[in-house]
Amino acid sequence: MTLRRRAKLALIVADWAHVLARQAAVVIDRTPASALRVEGGAPGCRAPIVLLPGIWEPWRLLLPLGRFLAGAGHPVHVVEGLGWNGRELDASAEIVATYLAEHHLRGVFLVAHSKGGLIGKRVMVDADAGPRVRGMIALCSPFGGSSLSLPLLRRSPLGLFAPSGLAIAALASEREVNGRVVSLASAWDEMIPEGSTLPGGRNLALDLAGHFRPLADAGVHELVHRQLHELIESEPPMELTAIAAVGRNGAIGIRGDVPWHIPEDWRRFKAVTMGGSLIMGRKTFELIGAPLPGRTSIVVSRSPREPAAASPVTAEPNQTRVIWVTSLDEAIAAADSSRPIWVAGGAEIYRLAWDRLTGLDICEVDQEPEADTFFPAITDEEWVETSREQREGYAFVRYQRRVS
Ligand SMILES: NC(=O)c1ccc[n+]([C@@H]2O[C@H](COP(=O)([O-])OP(=O)(O)OC[C@H]3O[C@@H](n4cnc5c(N)ncnc54)[C@H](OP(=O)(O)O)[C@@H]3O)[C@@H](O)[C@H]2O)c1
Structure with a gap:
């Protein structure tokens, strides 16, 4: 046996001794998931994190890394529903997507180990769950599969990692999200001899060898x-704010009109939205009757009157423009993100944008009028009130989406 082979064997033994000891400790560890959910935290450290373990790894195997990130102020989430994480990829991603939706998580960063990186990328490319995720740090993830996934393992959970398998190929063909993924690869990884390179991603090599030991290494935690902070700073979260006048009963409209006449609300609407982009439904656009001066009206319709816009659209400040689009994605892409983006209704468009809204700017009208269109319920679990200006018969109230 050559020295090189002996050294590799020693590394494998050390790596597996480490993980088996950790697995044994984890079986008796009763640390609750809530231990990773800190209150407060340093400014810039509030971005929620979801930990995604590898195959046959309970979430507590990632506790040292989770504790480090929680200690830095991040709300750290774990998806207990993954259990020992032996399911096939789509089923695992579905569990994570459900967790994100049920916990109203947005602007999330995934921190993943091994198979967790594949699950995370599957979530990032999902049309519904993807927009909730801003980026991912993947540690020792087999983005190109692993040659250790031999044909005889094809029907086992390890068959997922076959380099020529459908799951790996399908995921590899989705390249759009790769730029928001940092892939950290061990100096030598006995479980992924071909490494963890993700084309188009940020690929970094660790000084450390092994598939499991990096999970417990203080230097890796810091890295x-x-x-994570480079990702946070490279892409500031897009602010998307719904603006509406809403009655105590949720009313916003009746027979194509608003159920009240509040001149100050109109004046304020004009002042706060001036220069920005307003996303609205075709019906609301027609009810307003003319393009809003000094703003970009982005009109969502399944049958646009004009061809859908090329994106992104740059406009002079306070230019009056109308852009027709056929979906919310197109609307957001067409908006000039250097200025505020507003969702201006009506009910169908508020509902369509709801999960992607980061804020609400509401004129709360102290009336319960007859209505045929309603605003979605504003709940304490999802929203936190940040300001309130009381007037006679109504109030201007701002809400921010809770981050965890
Ligand atoms: N109180 C307030 O602040 C406020 C604000 C705005 C509006 N309103 C009121 O709300 C009412 C209008 O609201 P509404 O819900 O009936 O209509 P809306 O949301 O303004 O517009 C609905 C239209 O949007 C398009 N659309 C909806 N979902 C789409 C999707 N997934 N993809 C592509 N296009 C889509 C469709 O246009 P096509 O039919 O062309 O396909 C649909 O008919 C009015 O009473 C208005 O006064 C109140």
Whole structure:
């Protein structure tokens, strides 16, 4: 046996001794998931994190890394529904997507180990769950599969990692999200001899060898945190705010009109939205009757009157424009993100945008009028009130989406 082979064997033994000891400790560990949910935290450290373990790894295997990130102020989530994480990829991603939706999580960063990186990328490319995720740090993830996934393992959960398998190929063909993924690869990884390179992603090599030991290494924890902040700073979250006048009963409209006449609300609407982009439904656009001066009206319709816009659209400040689009994605892409983006109704469009809204700017009208269109319920679980200006018969109230 050559020295090189002996050294590799020693590394494998050390890596597996480490993980088996950790697995044994984890079986008796009763640390609750809530231990990773801190209150407050340093400014810039509030971005929620979801930990995604590898195959046959309970979430507590990632506890040292989770504790480090929680200690830095991040609300850290774990998806207990993954259990020992032996399910096939789509089923695992579905569990994570459900968790994100049920916990109203947005602007999330995934921190994943091994198979967790594949699950995370599957979530990022999902049409519904993807927009909730801003980026991912993946540690030792087999984005190109692993040659250790031999044909005889094809029908086992390990068959997922076959380099020529459908799951790996399908995921590899989705390249759009790769730029928001940092892939950290061990100096030598006995479980992924071909490494963890993700084309188009940010690929970094660790000084450390092994598939499991990086999970418990203090230097790796710091690197994960640094990379997380580079991702946070590279792409500031897009602010998307719904603006509406809403009655106590949720009313916003009756027979194509608003159920009240509040001149100050109109004046304020004009002042706060001036220069920005307003996304609205075709019906609301027609009810307003003319393009809103000094703003970009982005009209969502299944049958647009004009060809859908090329994106992104740059306009002079306070230019009056109308852009027709056929979906919310197109509407957001067409908006000039250097200025505020507003969702201006009506009910169908508020509902369509709801999960992607980061804020609400509401004129709360102290009336319960007859209505045929309603605003979605504003709940304390989802929204936190940040300001309130009381007037006679109504109030201007701002809400921010809770981050965890
Ligand atoms: N109180 C307030 O602040 C406020 C604000 C705005 C509006 N309103 C009121 O709300 C009412 C209008 O609201 P509404 O819900 O009936 O209509 P709306 O949301 O303004 O517009 C609905 C239209 O949007 C398009 N659309 C909806 N979902 C779409 C999707 N997934 N993809 C592509 N296009 C889509 C469709 O246009 P096509 O039919 O062309 O396909 C649909 O008919 C009025 O009474 C208005 O006064 C109140």
